[in-house]
Amino acid sequence: MxxxxxxxxxxxxxxxxxxxxxxxxxxxxxxxxxxxxxxxxxxxxxxxxxxxxxVICPEVRTQSCPADSFLTHSFTPPGHCCPLVVAQCTCNFQLCSPEPTSCPEDTRPQLVAKGDGHPGTCCHRYECVREED
Missing domain, CATH: 4.10.410 (Factor Xa Inhibitor)
Structure with missing residues (x-):
């Protein structure tokens, strides 16, 4: 002091x-x-x-997703007891293969299935097909 x-x-x-x-x-x-x-x-x-x-929340069925997608997390905002957004399958576009830039001789890349952005059909699919004369 x-x-x-x-x-x-x-x-x-x-x-x-x-x-x-x-x-x-x-x-x-x-x-x-x-x-x-x-x-x-x-x-x-x-x-x-x-x-x-x-509080009893509505039952939500757990789902499995196709190989081209993943299951998101459900979302329950602060102050709510039950999820407002349930988990769902969402496309994983990183798994999509690009159109081939090269194919074996006498073949060319061709779109065989058009993807629509929905799980199970997220991506375009290409195959090398024989060229026609």
Missing amino acids: KGGEEEEEEECVEWGCQVQGHRCVCEERECESHTPLLSEDACYDTLKKVLCNN
Whole structure:
């Protein structure tokens, strides 16, 4: 201490979230509180468990996708109990083969199946076919 001045104590403040009513409230508060604070993600997880405890979501059938596509993830926005967007098959266009640039002698590339961008028929299919005179 200097010249009789008292050192000021720094105020202890912490930031976190807690469930209040039907929402997560995130704020700073004094450290002396005995109620534990949560991270924002943990608060929303807790809130969802509380709000969704007695909710029964419609059953969604798990599907398998064709080889040219993959299954997306369902999406449940914060504050909702059930998915608003269900998982679905989506084309993986990186698996599509390009039109061949070369074929064996006396053959040429030909489109044999036109892809329509839907799972199972995502990509065009080409084959080397014999050239006709």
